[in-house]
Amino acid sequence: MIAERVEIARRGIMLVVSSPSGAGKTTLTRNLLQKEENVVLSISVTTRERRPSEIDGVHYHFISSRQFERLRESGELLESAEVHGNFYGTPREPVEKALCEGHDVLFDIDWQGTQQLRASSLSPDVISVFVLPPSAPELKARLERRAEDSAETIRRRLGNAAEEIPHWTEYDYVLVNRDLEKSFDRLRSILTAERLKRVYPQDINSFVDGLLDDLRDLSRA
Numbered sequence: 317m318i319a320e321r322v323e324i325a326r327r328g329i330m331l332v333v334s335s336p337s338g339a340g341k342t343t344l345t346r347n348l349l350q351k352e353e354n355v356v357l358s359i360s361v362t363t364r365e366r367r368p369s370e371i372d373g374v375h376y377h378f379i380s381s382r383q384f385e386r387l388r389e390s391g392e393l394l395e396s397a398e399v400h401g402n403f404y405g406t407p408r409e410p411v412e413k414a415l416c417e418g419h420d421v422l423f424d425i426d427w428q429g430t431q432q433l434r435a436s437s438l439s440p441d442v443i444s445v446f447v448l449p450p451s452a453p454e455l456k457a458r459l460e461r462r463a464e465d466s467a468e469t470i471r472r473r474l475g476n477a478a479e480e481i482p483h484w485t486e487y488d489y490v491l492v493n494r495d496l497e498k499s500f501d502r503l504r505s506i507l508t509a510e511r512l513k514r515v516y517p518q519d520i521n522s523f524v525d526g527l528l529d530d531l532r533d534l535s536r537a
């Protein structure tokens with residue numbers, strides 16, 4: 317029977333997750349990478365200092381301001397922005413390669429980068445999710461519990477959160493990350509539903525043709 321053997325292809329998704337610092341986007345996206353097949357993370361370049369728990373080339377590519385400028389000027393970044401006083405950008409080539417190979421690509425980038433992807437030719441395949449903290453005190457508590465930033469940095473990030481949060485309206489989905497497990501299930505459901513939307517019509521057509529042929533054969537037998 318043809319129908320059982322047909323693999324239905326689809327276009328790769330660019331799944332963008334943004335949030336104010338400490339709301340939980342890194343935890344959620346790392347979880348998704350572990351549990352979902354066929355998703356790769358876009359590893360950004362940044363001029364920010366590496367945190368003790370971070371590995372160069374895994375969490376970010378940590379580069380100098382001069383290297384960053386060179387990449388941006390030569391068009392090697394898909395998008396870039398200044399966030400919390402540091403520069404961040406998405407290297408273009410690994411994203412294009414992953415999408416060509418049929419993978420979905422996950423982006424942990426801010427609202428400025430999301431706007432740039434939305435304005436690009438890649439826009440039809442961009443799905444964006446904004447993660448909100450359940451409350452202001454809980455956001456502060458999470459930044460403190462993470463214990464990777466100085467008190468001054470935490471204060472600055474809380475101040476910036478008030479500027480970032482109003483951008484939630486520009487996103488396709490919003491998640492209030494109260495219960496981690498529930499938020500993760502919701503993020504996973506978004507990916508599943510969006511994948512189902514992106515099946516190539518020609519593949520469905522040939523699948524349905526095969527199904528109808530088989531049904532005709534079976535009904536005659």
Ligand SMILES: Nc1nc2c(ncn2[C@@H]2O[C@H](COP(=O)(O)OP(=O)(O)O)[C@@H](O)[C@H]2O)c(=O)[nH]1
Pocket residue numbers: 334335336337338342360361364395396397399400404405406424425426427428429430
């Ligand atoms: N536009 C853009 N934003 C990025 C990129 N990489 C990270 N960011 C954002 O920069 C902000 C700060 O990230 P980070 O320094 O890792 O701090 P965290 O949010 O506390 O984990 C977050 O909002 C990230 O989503 C990027 O390549 N482009």
Ligand SMILES: Nc1ncnc2c1ncn2[C@@H]1O[C@H](COP(=O)(O)OP(=O)(O)O)[C@@H](O)[C@H]1O
Pocket residue numbers: 335336337338339340341342343344458459461462493494495496497499
């Ligand atoms: N739903 C949640 N409940 C409690 N703690 C959480 C939740 N989501 C994330 N955290 C914790 O909050 C801290 C900040 O999360 P993180 O993923 O690093 O945030 P972001 O990437 O948005 O800056 C981490 O210590 C993480 O373990």
